[in-house]
Amino acid sequence: MTVKVSVVIAVYNPGKYVEDCIQGLLRQSLTPDEFEVFFVNDGSTDETPARLDRLAAEHPHIHVIHQDASGWSGRPRNTGIDAARGEYVMFADHDDWLGDEALERMYEYGKANEADVVIGKMAGIGRPVPQELFRVNRPRVSVANAPLMDSLTPHKMFRREFLAEHNMRFKEGRRRLEDHVFVVEAYLRAKSVAVLSDYLCYYHITRDDGSNAGFQRFDPVGYFNNLREALDIVEELTEPGPLRDRIFSRWLRNEMVERLRGKRLLKLPEDYAEELYREIRGVVTERFGPGVTANIAPVQQVVAGLIHADLYEDIRALAEWEAAIKPTGTLDSLTWENGHLNIGFTSEYQVDDAPMTFRKDGERDLLGLPLSDKALLALTEQDIALDAPVGASDVDLVVRHREDARQYYLPVTSELHRVDAGDGSFRLRITADSVLDPETAAGGEPLTRGLWDLHLRIKSCGWSKETRLGAVRGEDVEAGRLAALTGEPRRMVLPYFTDGPGNLSLDVDQHTNKLEREAVTLMDPAAAVVEGSAVRLPLALAVEQAGAGEPVQLRFERKNVGKFPADAVADGSTVTAELPLEKLTGMRWAVRIGVPSADRGEAKWTRLPVDVVVDAEGRAKVIDRHTPPAKPAPKPKSAPKKKQAPRPLWRRAAGRLKRALTNQQKNS
Structure with a gap:
């Protein structure tokens, strides 16, 4: 059978982190005869080589190539390309891992769209990954019509014959940005690039020990000399003009301007920051004209203009101001309707805990930046305006899996x-409504079992910042925070507020015991009543009646006595059950609710905050379970006994004498 995919992994001292990579490969949905793996050991000195040799001995489709240390990942990746036999070559890092169906889905998507390059959706665990690129599937795109330049890491599939045709290899030796040079050349030579966004294919992780190669401080001189090599490739493969300027703007934005903004600049040692600035300015003044600057966001244009004008002090002053910017969000409403969770919220940027403001100048909206007169003049001479395109501002709401960082945009x-702020200035507030359908929120698929967090992201005037939602909320939100049963088979979706900050999250399909922890909120024990022989529990479950059978069950339990089920009927937010009084009489019983779980295939039972007490006559009542059981009535005290007078002394002496004579007779 033809090998569909060859996976190439450069390996150098990954330690325990290689295990996730290995397990992800062993779980692939492609059969072992459909793909092959090459671990290229680049002179590791830890236990990894022996671990990989054992792995290869157990799995014929996994191979290990040992070579002397080369100092970086370029040479081992090239070794893997030379050994590969697959139609496509997939590059992965030794401390990352693949989604279980990643290779199969990416391969099929690439074949269907005749792609030379296939990019699978990425998740960042502790590190950023592209966002806009993966909003939708992009079957046949190029750098001219898609934000491909947002992703220049090599963790993609490349058609092997395409690489051979253009003799594409990674730059070797200890260096930086060899992946940029390789990937941008592939983008510009490819006839078609396919972006698969409806399945999470690749997991980027941040290692606990902070040793990811990309996070290490670099030598500015060597780094920007390497970046010039990527620019050289673009100049070789494009003509001067808008496309080249747009491609160049990616490096101006990400590798230069963003390094000189906000906390990212201020946390650097001052001497290193100044050296970094000098090297950045060298590239900017050599290679980037006004057309490149025009392709980046307004505030980024300001920083680029200050670099051109060599105004480093103004850059630092602006960084200090930007470091104080933070996004804020208020949760205004939360309601279930027809199995959909409606979320209303308000968002706004703040600076130093006060609302960000913009200036008005006639019909123009202007950025209120802390710049010197010299800086303002220099920007004017470069035709860089301080106009604030507030009308293009927007907000996203994202649901993100807490464990593996899968995320999906909600509508x-x-x-x-x-909002008028006085003195000719104004604030910008964004009100928004979103709908979360648990059965389609994951890119058209149901949200899987687990904890999902809600994040909002404000995009305005070149700032794109993210915060959690829910810590600040309206007074009426709590009333709408119900648990819902959705889907078929049914499972529970429970909105809750996290401990501490109080951010909004979802527990899907009872991943934790949060239903029991939240039961006091979901049910008021004082409102639970017995009517005749039926108990009515006002449980805040937004229950829908569609589907076979009742969605919830009740039972009454007492340790060492038994468990007695009761027929339950859910009606809106009330659960009613007929009490089996003849079995409960004379005792106090815990009440448990059985809520369906799609993952378990059966109900998961949770204790409610009420108990049912049935007296000897069969009369029942509902009480708060934290109420201690009634103590039995104390027995009446009997009359005190009269004290007897002590025996006379002669009687006590006679008794002792008698006992002594008896003992003497026994011993004789």
Whole structure:
């Protein structure tokens, strides 16, 4: 059988982190005869080589190539390319891992779209990954019509014959940005690039020991000399003009301007920051004209203009101001309707805990930046305006899996509001409504079992910042925070607020015991009543009646006595059950609710905050379970006994004498 995919992994002292990579490969949905793996050991000195040799001995489709240390990942990746036999070559890092169906899905998607390069959706665990690129599937795109330049890491599939045709190899030796040079050349030579966004294919992780190669401080001189090599490739393969300027703007934005903004600049040692600035300015003034600067966001253009004008002090002053910017969000409403969770919220940027403001100049909206007169003049001479495109501001709401960082954009309808702030300035507030359907929120598929967090991201005037939602919320939100049963088979979706900050999250399909922890909120024990022989429990479950059978069950339990089920009927947010009084009489019983679980295939039982007490006559009542059981009535005290007078002394002496004579007779 033809090998579909060859996976190439450069390996150098990954330690325990290689295990996740290995397990991800062993779980692949492609059969072992459909793909092969090459671990290229680049002179590791830990236990990894022996571990990989044992792995290869157990799995014929996994191979290990040992070579002397080369100092970086370029040479081992090239070794893997030379050994590969697959139609496509997939590069992965030794401390990352693949989604279980990644290779199969990416291969099929690439074949279907005749792609030379296939990019699978990425998740960042503790590190950033592209966002806009993976909003939708992009079957046949190029750098001219898609934000491919947002992703220049090599963790993609490349058609092997395409690499051979253009003799494409990674730059070797200890260096930086060899992946940029390789990937941008592939983008520009490819006839078609396919972006698969509806399945999470690749997991980027941040190692606990902080030793990811990309996170290490670099030598600015060597780094930007390596970056010039990527620029050289672009100049070789494009003509001067808008496309080249747009491609160049990626490096101006990410590798230069963003390194000189906000906390990212301020946390650097001052001497290193100044050296970094000098090297950045060298590239900017050599290679980037006004057309490149025009392709980046307004505030980024300001920083680029200050670099051109050599105004480093103004760059630092602006960084200090930007470091104080933070996004804020208020959760205004939360309601279930027809199995959908409706979320209303308001968002706004703040600076130093006060709302960010913009200036008005006639019909123009202007950025209120802390710049010197010299800086303002220099920007004017470069035709860099301080106009603030507030009308293009927007907000996203993202649901993100807490463990593996899978995330999905929710549909949002937003509205911009200008709020007068006095002195000719105004604030910008964004109100928004979003709908979360648990059965389609994961890119058209159901949210899987687990904890999912809600994040909002404000995009305005070149700032794109993210925060959690829910810590600040309206007074009426709690009333709408119900648990819902959705899907078929049914499972519970429970919105809750996290401990501490109080951010909004979802527990899907009872991943934790949060239902029991939240039961006091979901049910008021004082409102639970017995009517005749039926108990009515006002449980805040937004229950839908569609589907076979009742969605919830009740039972009454007492240790060492038994468990007695009861027929339950759910009606809106009330659960009613007929009490089996003849079995419960004379005792106090715990009440448990059985909620369906799609993952378990059966109900998961949770204790409610109420108990049922049935007296000897069969009369029942509901009490708070934390109420201690009634103590039995104390027995009446009997009359005190009269004290007897002590025996006379002669009687006690006679008794002792008698006992002594008896003992003497026994011993004689």
